[in-house]
Amino acid sequence: MGLLDYFRSSQPKGSANMAKERLQILVAHDRAERHRPSYLPNLQREILEVIRKYVDVDMNAVSVNYEQEETHEVLELNIVLPDTVRNRA
Amino acid sequence: MARIIVITSGKGGVGKTTTAAALAMGLAQRGSRTAVIDFDVGLRNLDLIMGCERRVVYDFVNVINHEANLNQALIRDKRCDNLYVLPASQTRDKDALTKEGVGRVLDELSQGFDFIVCDSPAGIEHGATMAMYYADDAVVVTNPEVSSVRDSDRMLGILASKSRRAESNEEPIREFLLLTRYDAVRVDNGEMLSVKDVQDILSLNLLGVIPESKAVLNASNAGVPVILDRESDAGLAYGDAVGRYLGEDLPHRFVNAEKKGFFSRLFGG
Numbered sequence: 001m002g003l004l005d006y007f008r009s010s011q012p013k014g015s016a017n018m019a020k021e022r023l024q025i026l027v028a029h030d031r032a033e034r035h036r037p038s039y040l041p042n043l044q045r046e047i048l049e050v051i052r053k054y055v056d057v058d059m060n061a062v063s064v065n066y067e068q069e070e071t072h073e074v075l076e077l078n079i080v081l082p083d084t085v086r087n088r089a
Numbered sequence: 090m091a092r093i094i095v096i097t098s099g100k101g102g103v104g105k106t107t108t109a110a111a112l113a114m115g116l117a118q119r120g121s122r123t124a125v126i127d128f129d130v131g132l133r134n135l136d137l138i139m140g141c142e143r144r145v146v147y148d149f150v151n152v153i154n155h156e157a158n159l160n161q162a163l164i165r166d167k168r169c170d171n172l173y174v175l176p177a178s179q180t181r182d183k184d185a186l187t188k189e190g191v192g193r194v195l196d197e198l199s200q201g202f203d204f205i206v207c208d209s210p211a212g213i214e215h216g217a218t219m220a221m222y223y224a225d226d227a228v229v230v231t232n233p234e235v236s237s238v239r240d241s242d243r244m245l246g247i248l249a250s251k252s253r254r255a256e257s258n259e260e261p262i263r264e265f266l267l268l269t270r271y272d273a274v275r276v277d278n279g280e281m282l283s284v285k286d287v288q289d290i291l292s293l294n295l296l297g298v299i300p301e302s303k304a305v306l307n308a309s310n311a312g313v314p315v316i317l318d319r320e321s322d323a324g325l326a327y328g329d330a331v332g333r334y335l336g337e338d339l340p341h342r343f344v345n346a347e348k349k350g351f352f353s354r355l356f357g358g
Binding site: 022026030 | 234239242243279282286289
């Protein structure tokens with residue numbers, strides 16, 4: 001048993017590394033979420049309402065992304081128009 | 090004016106009450122008048138860990154509701170004259186802790202004490218937010234384990250946004266990390282997050298590393314804060330943490346595994 005342990009312990013084990021990597025990703029994601037302005041969901045809903053007055057887009061067609069960079073914040077809007085609209089244009 | 094310290098974690102079972110009892114006793118032993126308050130309404134346990142469960146007559150909620158005054162509810166510790174315990178209510182609704190009521194009791198305690206240690210319940214519900222709302226300092230108790238580290242990070246977000254200091258744009262709460270149940274041997278084997286791993290993620294002021302220790306259960310069995318066990322590694326580590334909180338620059342003990350010799354490893358010694 002002691003002898004086995006001795007040889008086994010020389011092999012690299014990685015569960016702590018896995019824990020750290022998973023946590024780093026998760027915590028970065030949690031923090032990004034936390035720092036979003038609270039008006040984002042409303043902004044997204046209202047933009048979608050305006051667009052839907054003119055174009056019949058899907059409820060999930062607008063994505064609003066907020067990113068904080070070193071000196072400025074980026075608010076990114078992504079609107080997917082349906083195929084028929086693109087063909088007409 | 091007292092300094093208000095919240096002991097918080099998000100996750101349950103990481104050692105908040107053990108830590109609250111140890112830090113409060115440590116501060117009191119060094120001569121500061123200290124009160125320790127149990128905010129876990131409905132699941133009070135601090136009195137058990139402090140060994141004063143049979144002396145509870147009135148509780149925190151009685152004081153908030155003007156059914157008793159502070160002097161009636163505070164329990165003086167039998168081992169240390171500077172230390173008082175304010176137990177939680179066992180039966181009442183947790184909403185009994187109102188922001189105004191808690192503020193009034195803390196204000197009154199502030200007149201006669203140097204430190205007020207608030208033992209937070211687990212979770213991020215009402216009791217936990219009340220425990221941290223008025224804090225000047227926060228000790229975030231974390232185990233080297235994924236869910237505990239994540240919850241601690243979540244608590245840091247709440248401390249930074251939903252406390253009195255945050256709401257009134259005052260200097261933010263000072264945040265400290267206390268890593269508990271640390272097993273240096275498992276860290277060496279790569280099976281447990283190291284102090285550095287946790288610090289890479291949370292990057293807080295490290296108050297202490299408390300080793301996984303049999304002394305903690307022995308102490309809670311007996312109702313004696315583990316810091317009084319000066320023979321134990323955990324007791325000494327809490328003692329160091331109190332020193333660091335008071336500004337002493339102490340090296341971290343119990344962070345590295347004792348090196349076993351070749352033969353003791355070979356024969357499983």
